[in-house]
Amino acid sequence: MGILEKISEIEKEIARTQKNKATEYHLGLLKAKLAKYRAQLLEPSKSASSKGEGFDVMKSGDARVALIGFPSVGKSTFLSLMTSTASEAASYEFTTLTCIPGVIEYKGANIQLLDLPGIIEGAAQGKGRGRQVIAVARTADVVIMMLDATKGEVQRSLLEKELESVGIRLNKHKPNIYFKPKKGGGISFNSTVTLTQCSEKLVQLILHEYKIFNAEVLFREDCSPDEFIDVIVGNRVYMPCLYVYNKIDQISMEEVDRLARKPNSVVISCGMKLNLDYLLEMLWEYLALTCIYTKKRGQRPDFTDAIILRKGASVEHVCHRIHRSLASQFKYALVWGTSTKYSPQRSGQPAGPNNGNWGSLAAGGGPGRAMWWVLPGGRGKDAWALLTLEYVSGWLLV
Ligand SMILES: Nc1nc2c(ncn2[C@@H]2O[C@H](COP(=O)(O)OP(=O)(O)OP(=O)(O)O)[C@@H](O)[C@H]2O)c(=O)[nH]1
Numbered sequence: 001m002g003i004l005e006k007i008s009e010i011e012k013e014i015a016r017t018q019k020n021k022a023t024e025y026h027l028g029l030l031k032a033k034l035a036k037y038r039a040q041l042l043e044p045s046k047s048a049s050s051k052g053e054g055f056d057v058m059k060s061g062d063a064r065v066a067l068i069g070f071p072s073v074g075k076s077t078f079l080s081l082m083t084s085t086a087s088e089a090a091s092y093e094f095t096t097l098t099c100i101p102g103v104i105e106y107k108g109a110n111i112q113l114l115d116l117p118g119i120i121e122g123a124a125q126g127k128g129r130g131r132q133v134i135a136v137a138r139t140a141d142v143v144i145m146m147l148d149a150t151k152g153e154v155q156r157s158l159l160e161k162e163l164e165s166v167g168i169r170l171n172k173h174k175p176n177i178y179f180k181p182k183k184g185g186g187i188s189f190n191s192t193v194t195l196t197q198c199s200e201k202l203v204q205l206i207l208h209e210y211k212i213f214n215a216e217v218l219f220r221e222d223c224s225p226d227e228f229i230d231v232i233v234g235n236r237v238y239m240p241c242l243y244v245y246n247k248i249d250q251i252s253m254e255e256v257d258r259l260a261r262k263p264n265s266v267v268i269s270c271g272m273k274l275n276l277d278y279l280l281e282m283l284w285e286y287l288a289l290t291c292i293y294t295k296k297r298g299q300r301p302d303f304t305d306a307i308i309l310r311k312g313a314s315v316e317h318v319c320h321r322i323h324r325s326l327a328s329q330f331k332y333a334l335v336w337g338t339s340t341k342y343s344p345q346r347s348g349q350p351a352g353p354n355n356g357n358w359g360s361l362a363a364g365g366g367p368g369r370a371m372w373w374v375l376p377g378g379r380g381k382d383a384w385a386l387l388t389l390e391y392v393s394g395w396l397l398v
């Protein structure tokens with residue numbers, strides 16, 4: 001039996017198995033098997049011809065957004081509208097056959113937008129150019145899943161399934177489970193919360209399926225067996241996804257209203273240029289970008305030129321952005337911003353015993369290294385920070 005057949009057998013068995021206490025372990029095991037076969041299915045393509053021609057587009061700008069959707073939903077029309085790049089659009093399916101990059105300029109940031117061929121059911125197994133498309137999607141910071149508002153909801157769940165099956169997790173966070181394989185000592189299992197979906201026995205069963213007999217496992221969250229499997233398998237990509245319903249010029253107001261209320265969704269019409277501003281605002285929020293303005297001592301900040309960084313960026317990242325050698329000479333920074341505790345907040349490496357308290361500001365950085373304060377960010381439309389850096393030798397002039 002080929003892997004594809006095995007996968008479909010297991011899927012069928014999962015579908016016909018009733019979910020209850022008695023079948024819990026059986027289902028957990030099936031899911032572990034399924035994840036294993038899927039991983040096998042994807043592996044050989046890496047060595048073979050996974051890098052399809054026309055798909056290796058260089059990353060550029062401050063963030064990358066991939067357009068994923070069925071054929072003829074309007075992806076290319078959208079790219080041509082939002083960027084200065086023209087991508088051919090036509091009423092027939094599979095007009096686009098390669099990856100076409102464009103740039104959206106917004107709030108001083110350059111956002112790389114990638115138009116891609118349409119994908120169809122079975123894309124993950126290599127139908128159409130599905131594998132290449134999905135490989136590109138994995139490299140994005142945000143996925144825009146473009147849907148045809150005139151078509152049924154089934155599009156959306158089919159695409160979600162395709163992306164799920166190759167380890168892309170949409171609008172989910174990484175499960176809060178500590179997992180560490182060991183050389184010996186068996187499996188030590190602990191949890192800090194009450195678990196309603198997993199038990200020690202089930203965790204053991206799943207681990208044994210992966211031939212793991214020694215490991216430390218700590219659940220810090222009430223996770224499902226699938227989430228636990230994700231942690232074991234690793235290489236999952238957790239990605240924000242915006243569902244964009246295009247062609248609303250073709251449907252009733254009631255229908256528009258219904259779609260617009262769905263979570264993580266935006267309704268637009270490329271044809272009539274409806275709601276595109278709002279989509280950009282949402283995209284900005286999902287990208288979680290922060291604008292960082294620098295300020296010279298005693299002078300007003302320069303609001304015309306921002307450094308754009310992603311959520312979780314640290315002062316170290318800012319230093320690197322300005323100059324390669326700056327990080328090693330950096331003493332501390334004064335930060336004003338939307339999420340600082342105090343304004344300004346001082347952050348940097350402790351220079352002496354008296355400055356030990358700086359460490360409390362630190363949220364990033366490794367042990368023994370300078371402690372870098374993580375800049376404000378997150379899903380906020382107007383996350384920003386203002387920053388003054390000091391060199392070892394004096395105030396930085398930027
Ligand atoms: N009515 C309407 N038609 C639209 C809208 N946006 C795009 N279209 C039409 O939809 C058709 C497909 O558009 P494309 O931009 O080629 O779609 P695509 O998703 O890039 O298609 P593939 O590259 O084949 O996957 C074209 O005929 C467009 O003119 C819209 O908002 N309303």
Ligand SMILES: [K+]
Binds near residue numbers: 072090095
């Ligand atoms: K098309």
Ligand SMILES: [Mg+2]
Binds near residue numbers: 075077089116
């Ligand atoms: Mg196209």
